[in-house]
Amino acid sequence: MNAKKIDRLATGIIYALVAAVIIILIAILGYILFNGVPDISWHFLTSAAQSFSAGGGIRDQLFNSLYLLILTIIVSLPIGLGAGIYLSEYAADNWFTDLIRTSVEVLSSLPSVVVGLFGYLLFVIKLNLGFSILSGAIALTFFNLPLLTRNIEESLRSVPNLQREAGMSLGLSNWKTTTKIILPAALPGILTGLILSAGRIFGEAAALIYTAGQSAPTVDYTNWNIFSATSFLNPMRPAETLAVHIWKVNTESVTPDANLISSASSAVLIIVILIFNLGTRFLGNKLYKKITASK
Amino acid sequence: MKKYNLEETYITDIPEKKALSTKDLQVYYGSEHAIFDANLNFPRYKITALIGASGSGKSTLLRCLNRMNDKVARVEGEISYRDVNINSPKINIYEVRKQIGMVFQRPNPFAKSIRENITFALKNAGITKKSDLEERLEQSLKGAALWDEVKDNLNKSALALSGGQQQRLCIARSIAMRPDILLLDEPASALDPISTSKIEETLKVLSKDYSIIIVTHNLQQASRISDYTAFLHLGHIIEYNSTVNIFTNPQMQATEDYVSGNFG
16 A cells, blocks of 8 residues: 555544544433433422422532532642642652652542542541531542642643743742743643543542432521531531432432433533533633733 | 864963853763863853854853753852852852843743733842833843834734744843843754844844853854854863954864864
């Protein structure tokens, strides 16, 4: 075969593979949205779940998922940033850094159910946090941190070394160069990582069943006192998330409309992730343009 | 490659005041000895060129002068600047780099606006008054012969400039700090001839107020703009003399072969 033919063949195969990815994606998304969207109503989004009768909603589960997502990001982003900056900008190339990197990689391949059980034993039982949003958020941080750290490190690393030299040659400290020059330049990559991990957090069920719990107690959405047991902001209350709800409705629920609830919930889950994805990208691009002055 | 006696060297002293001098400077990359016994005096308010083949150590030597090699190589010996040995671990390297600026081979403006490229390091150095910043902005861009081309677009991204403009912006960014000495590592090697001649003109003008040390592969460039030239070979400074002498009356065989193109 000549070079031209090989090239054409390779191009064809690549196109076919891309098409396969897109078809699978569209098929799954289409199936979920097609089945779920017709059942989404204002009533469904704003009423509490029912254990035995039909007509229950997902108000609390939806809120719990969002709250847990925000808490997890608040806990894991600073740690991930710190670790990523250390690994990319400060760590020397030696066995110790390699050890850290390997540990991070091993941690990232832990099954989420193991992370959940570990969280159950440590936070729920040993530290006496009980089934709570806090336990869930910490477990999700364990689950999320390795990939987030790795992603931040890679994003920082991909900024050309020339930029670091430019900062150094102007008498800027390593820290200033990192925070004011390298970090802004790496922002788009970091954002992509954050979006991906947010999707994982939002859709995670296994790690939460044992940590955040499977019950959604009625909470008062007008009570802003974070320490009050009935407040929706109280992080010490058990909180069933949307993903856990989908799992539960499908396994042990006795509601007659379980099918409807799970398909509509799945659709909501995907729509929220899409909104979060697009929203973060939009805000991130704006921020990036502002600090880099690019139009 | 021809073998030359690396121990035989011809290094002149300079009549001018010294901007910077090195004494018995050795550089090691791990176990590899990269610079041997560099003893050089760089004149004040003149342009000194470092020439030599790839791997001769000219960039390595240049990068020692403002401690950019700190994490990369082991540098032994003395580098004296205003009677202070700046190659001492006690020295505040950030202050050194404010006095001894550097421009690199590939233009590396920050991903910020043209204005911020200049003002960012100034603000960091404690200059916060708006009028001062604006004055330095205009002065440095004029000094790098870029002002007329960008004065209406100061808030645009520096990455939108052409390669030659970016490199002049990098020069402006360095001189905005009002350093004493400007180190340039092949600043024109990635640029087209027109941008190159603009940079050369700029450097000529700047040499009235700055001591400039430039690494270059381009022999014509060295002979056009520099006052003194050092020829390096395999980590040794073979010859150091006025540029006229280096190019018309070289004392060492290696220098003569290099400047006449019979090298290697």
